[in-house]
Amino acid sequence: MILLPRQHVDPIGGDPLRPETLPPICSALSCSASRPAWLPRPRQPAMPSLIEQLPTELQRLVLSNLDYQSLIFLSTLNRHFHRLVDPQRMADPADKFQFVMRAAKDFAKHRPSEKGQDHQPGNFECYVCFRVRAPEHFDVLQAPAAYFDPQGRVVSDREPGPGDRVMALRRFCVECGVKYGLHAPFDCLTTKTGQDLWVCQCRQVWQKPDCLRCPDCGSSCPLRPKRKW
Structure with missing residues (x-):
């Protein structure tokens, strides 16, 4: 004789081994074959705004x-x-000019602060890239004027000629000065926070005395800064 184990039947008539009679956590773990229950559901992509839906x-x-x-x-x-x-x-260029001037003057986060003996200089505006930047991005001895050739390029590698004209310069950051030739190779700069910098032959800016020789072009920091203006 073969003895079969007795199965306890729910008085209501349900089968205890069927998924619908198991606790919710058991049903989720046993019936979800595609994604485990403990994994978060994938995020739905954000709906584009109305202006993004325009052509x-x-x-x-x-x-x-x-x-x-x-x-x-x-x-x-x-x-x-x-x-x-x-x-x-x-x-618009005029709008950019007005905004950076107003931002550097009126925005509280750009103003200088004095807390006891700790003096933090404020930020300054650059009228080339039209950004308000930290004081370590500006040369304390920036040239007040520069010569430009008839094509509008800065004259820095030769003596000014009859066709060149001198123009007053507004404040510009070190990055823009190097990019547009207002800071020439082998110029030595001192930032408004007291950092000493120099420009190498390949127009990279290095800090003294941490780097006195450019690893890319091999040029060395000048022993005596040349006169810029």
Whole structure:
């Protein structure tokens, strides 16, 4: 004789081994074969905003009416607008000029602060890249003027000629000065925070005395800074 184990039947008539009669956690673990129950559900993609759903031509038309400050904010909103919006290229030059001047003067985070004996200089505006930057990005002895040739290029590698004209310079950061030739190779700079810098032959900026020889072009820091103006 073969003895079979007795199965206890639910008085209501349900089968104790069927999934619908198991506790919720057991049902989830036994019936979910595609994804374990302890894993989070995949995030649903964010719905594009109304302006993102417009044709690109209409988006650019809307952007053309925004000021510099609004374009900066919009470019940081999401990836779509970060790719689409270029505040430097799209904003009006006069609007950029007015905004950085107002930001450096009126925005509290850019003002100097004095707490006891700790003095923190404020930030400064650059009128080339139209950004407000920390004081270590600016030369304390910036040239007040420069010569430009008829094509608008800075005259730095030769003596000024009859066709060149001198122009007054507004404040610019070290990065823009090197990029546009306002700081020439072998110039020595001192930032508004007291850092000593020098420009190598390949137009990289190095800090003294940490680096006195450029590892790329091999040029060395000048022993005596040349006169810039």
